[in-house]
Amino acid sequence: MWERTDTSGTDLAVLDDRRGLYARGYATARDPIPYVCRYELVADESWATAHLDVSVEGAGWLRTLRLERAVGRWRVTTGEQGDLDRALVDGGHGPAGLPGTEEPERLHDAIDIDLAGAPLPNTLPIRRLGLLGAPPGTAHRLTMAWVLVPSLIVMPSEQVYTVVDEQTVRFAIDDFRADLTVDKEGYVVTYPGLAKRR
Template sequence: MPTMPKSVFWSRIDTAGSDHALFDDRRGLSARGVGLSVDPLPYTCRYELVTDETWSPTRLEVSVEGAGWLRTLRLERAAGQWRASTAEQGDLAAALRAIGRPDAGLPGTEDPDQFGDAIDVDLGNAPLFNTLPVRRLGLLDAEPGTAYRLTVVWVQVPSLVVIPAEQVYTALGSGRVRFASEGFTADLQLDANGYVEHYPGLAERREPAAR
């Protein structure tokens, strides 16, 4: 497994948890990361993401594991079409029922054609994925008010259910981009390379303490 020259670390601010992503962004993005969360039940989410040189995703592999269950998902885009393959061990639905939460649904999708010409993929609770449309569309350098409405392949966590989602990204200037989807809106603060520093309601970037 190749080493990665860069990394970012986020602390969750909506629940106890974190996300640590290692990546190489010299020619598009190659990344792998680990997310930890206590809600809706304790789980570890591991992911690997590959894009082409335009920052358009070509492959995403995700595994989510908790006590007594494990789900995996592989998404690949070829010839403009997404394909998904999944596997499950144990019973996430039973684990959720045991704590009074509703069934999360089956991983993956039964109809990959519903994504149409969607380019971007979004993994729940993982701030790294907001960088993909920001870099692909050049939003950091765009005129404030420039907006793009996108259909993205949204991977829910921890279920790994895959559904289409409508998202709007709007350039605000000064390293800020407004993200909106399904009635939710957040003004993301980004660094000079388009990586999230502050995601209101979700995560805050952390840096090593000065020595």
């Protein structure tokens, strides 16, 4: 269980990692508007993402997303009920836009997903690339399928993972940097500015 440090909220994940990863998560957050996010994340034995199912719900709206990766291609399926755009605008924010992506081919190079606000997906590239125990300075530039929450818009995101020491992996995207503290299995303990495991 992680407690959000950027807003009021938590993220609880129940998982089985004996052969890849099967995880079910339940997250809540107050910002940008209050919502509940449920997700199921499955990675194969190489720790590459096989599929992600997400539903996000708030007062008067619900969005769903399914991302499936097979034969090097992503399939994206979405659903929407109610009016998230109106809820965001009423809360003083801009509209969310449509869930999913109109150009799934832009995700072609992505093997991993990044679910905004959730520390768990960071473990996938850490385990898949063997960053635990790798020499300091070992770095990998990756394209991720980044899922924004609560909109569930999916976009490609260039990210860099760099080993700092045996308990720290630096995560970087554009000008943003965070030194993730991880346990001996590569699960995030502290994600500065986002969450801390309880």
